[in-house]
Amino acid sequence: MTLASSRLLFVGCGNMGAAIINGIIAQHPKAEIVGVDPTVDRARSLLKRPDRVMLCQSLDDVKAERFDIVVLAIKPQMFAQAADEIVPLTRHALTISIMAGLKTTALRQKFESDRVVRTMPNLAAEIGDAMTVCFAEPHFISEEDRVLATELLECIGNVEWLSREADVDKATAISGSGPGYVFAIAENLIDAAVEEGLEPEVADRLVRQMLLGSAKLFAATRRSATELKVAVASPKGTTQAGLSVLENENALARLISQTVKAAHMRARELGN
Numbered sequence: 001m002t003l004a005s006s007r008l009l010f011v012g013c014g015n016m017g018a019a020i021i022n023g024i025i026a027q028h029p030k031a032e033i034v035g036v037d038p039t040v041d042r043a044r045s046l047l048k049r050p051d052r053v054m055l056c057q058s059l060d061d062v063k064a065e066r067f068d069i070v071v072l073a074i075k076p077q078m079f080a081q082a083a084d085e086i087v088p089l090t091r092h093a094l095t096i097s098i099m100a101g102l103k104t105t106a107l108r109q110k111f112e113s114d115r116v117v118r119t120m121p122n123l124a125a126e127i128g129d130a131m132t133v134c135f136a137e138p139h140f141i142s143e144e145d146r147v148l149a150t151e152l153l154e155c156i157g158n159v160e161w162l163s164r165e166a167d168v169d170k171a172t173a174i175s176g177s178g179p180g181y182v183f184a185i186a187e188n189l190i191d192a193a194v195e196e197g198l199e200p201e202v203a204d205r206l207v208r209q210m211l212l213g214s215a216k217l218f219a220a221t222r223r224s225a226t227e228l229k230v231a232v233a234s235p236k237g238t239t240q241a242g243l244s245v246l247e248n249e250n251a252l253a254r255l256i257s258q259t260v261k262a263a264h265m266r267a268r269e270l271g272n
């Protein structure tokens, strides 16, 4: 079975569910996709090709149908109350969960089905540049399922399989939540630029392009982050003056470490 020949069900068509559907349709325009979301109008507005997706308001509307792949794209907090309706839909399907924290063991027990892949994409899925990590117990899914899950997730960017499930929570705190940290830095840089007297629109454009250029350079080079940092920071120059504040008494390192620890802990809490 291939992605193009599969029948797909998305439970939840919010930011992430819609982004994944958009990615799939961009590469497989004829894919057969059904999306369930109580807020159908919002789901429709997030889809680039709503005409290619059959949208339903409730799981009850699809309970008699059979799907090859079920993608769980609801918030982890919503899962417990929707689980009973989801179970029959997953019985014959490969289930791909993008819900933060929820473990494959818990999902398998609930679903009476072993074909479960746990994944963590990120918001860059919206433009096909996500970093998605995946985990599945090797003896529970076939190579065919693994290829199918990879094929689906590659529609939104890069995919990395992890060999230990605990690492998914760690990756959640890095690549899953990471765009949020980057946008917080962008927000603060724009505010600081305006405080220094730049026009807000100019500040916004400078920060966007600076982040884009830095990300492209980082992706394109073999140099490490530390080497690149040193390359910008010439002795007694402006960058070094700025970094001397950011890195004073390891302030940035401590803040980032605490940030990642808090996100990691929250991912683990969501799974309990």
Ligand SMILES: NC(=O)c1ccc[n+]([C@@H]2O[C@H](COP(=O)([O-])OP(=O)(O)OC[C@H]3O[C@@H](n4cnc5c(N)ncnc54)[C@H](OP(=O)(O)O)[C@@H]3O)[C@@H](O)[C@H]2O)c1
Binding pocket: 011, 012, 013, 014, 015, 016, 017, 036, 037, 038, 039, 059, 073, 074, 075, 076, 078, 082, 098, 099, 100, 120, 121, 122, 123, 176
């Ligand atoms: N956002 C990110 O950057 C990101 C990154 C990686 C992973 N994730 C994961 O992706 C999942 C979804 O996040 P999101 O940002 O896409 O959230 P979202 O925009 O709120 O989307 C979730 C959607 O699911 C709908 N929903 C709730 N209960 C449902 C049910 N029983 N059946 C069908 N749909 C239902 C919600 O509708 P209502 O709003 O009407 O309740 C909402 O439209 C989460 O588990 C999160 O951990 C998110």
